[in-house]
Amino acid sequence: MVTGASSGIGAATARRLAAEGFDVVVGARRLDRLHEVADPIGARALPLDVCDADSVTAFCEAVGGCRVLVNNAGGALGLDPVESADDDQWRQMYEANVLGVVRVTRGLLPRLEASGDGHIVVIGSVAGLEPYPGGAGYNAAKHGVRAVRQVLRYELLGRPVRVSEIDPGMVETEFSVVRFGGDRERAAAVYAGTTPLTADDVADCVAWVVTRPSHVNVDQLVVLPRDQASATRVHRRTP
Ligand code: NAP
Numbered sequence: 001m002v003t004g005a006s007s008g009i010g011a012a013t014a015r016r017l018a019a020e021g022f023d024v025v026v027g028a029r030r031l032d033r034l035h036e037v038a039d040p041i042g043a044r045a046l047p048l049d050v051c052d053a054d055s056v057t058a059f060c061e062a063v064g065g066c067r068v069l070v071n072n073a074g075g076a077l078g079l080d081p082v083e084s085a086d087d088d089q090w091r092q093m094y095e096a097n098v099l100g101v102v103r104v105t106r107g108l109l110p111r112l113e114a115s116g117d118g119h120i121v122v123i124g125s126v127a128g129l130e131p132y133p134g135g136a137g138y139n140a141a142k143h144g145v146r147a148v149r150q151v152l153r154y155e156l157l158g159r160p161v162r163v164s165e166i167d168p169g170m171v172e173t174e175f176s177v178v179r180f181g182g183d184r185e186r187a188a189a190v191y192a193g194t195t196p197l198t199a200d201d202v203a204d205c206v207a208w209v210v211t212r213p214s215h216v217n218v219d220q221l222v223v224l225p226r227d228q229a230s231a232t233r234v235h236r237r238t239p
Helices: 008-019 031-041 053-062 087-114 136-155 175-179 184-191 199-210
Strands: 025-028 044-047 068-071 118-123 161-168 220-223
Touching: 008 025, 008 031, 008 068, 008 199, 025 031, 031 044, 044 053, 053 087, 068 087, 068 199, 087 118, 087 136, 087 161, 118 136, 118 199, 136 161, 161 199, 175 184, 199 220
Parallel strands: 025 044, 068 118, 118 161, 161 220
Antiparallel strands: none
């Protein structure tokens, strides 16, 4: 089960898990894009808005069994300082990145546990480890989901469900285009002069984490491009 699989990391993860032999189910809001990912790999595509409780309930009910849940849906909106922060953007980021993970995880937990070897993976971010100017709303959301992941790990201890977090640095996907409201030039500048991670690089991490033996729980995996040493320390080559 991969949420937010209509583009970027989620799409790459769905493809990679299908190649690893998993029976993949994907969810997202843009069904046309979701089918472009799902159909060629024989995955099942279901509509899903993680910000809408009814949508999450319908999604979870449509799923049969579930052994691995990859909570990937989310992203950032804007790069505004706190003094001019937009409440709606903060609310949307918290809804998708934090409550979305809570809703889908809660909905699928009985199936994950019943599988006898369940695994919940959360796609966090370097933004959840290190705040940066302008990042506050996204930083707060990714710090929030990190706390949820840690709490889940404690609460599920002794039950057959693993909990893992993967925290990527810069990955070139539609993430920055969405963050900057469709401004592709501003989005491209984020990666200028660097070699960022690709969505496949992160999918590779997901695949590794979920194919360890059942007694091995990778709690947290931080993965950055060589050109990035922290959220704000980025090496850029000049042309
Ligand atoms: P992306 O290409 O913009 O993909 C985001 C995905 O999330 C899309 O498939 C989108 O699908 C889905 N999504 C967003 N809101 C949703 C909602 N309410 N319900 C269901 N699906 C929703 O960006 P990405 O880089 O692959 O991002 C994937 C995850 O990685 C996010 O959690 C992001 O915060 C995290 N991350 C990204 C980076 C980076 O640099 N790219 C770094 C660290 C962490 P629909 O719009 O079709 O619903």
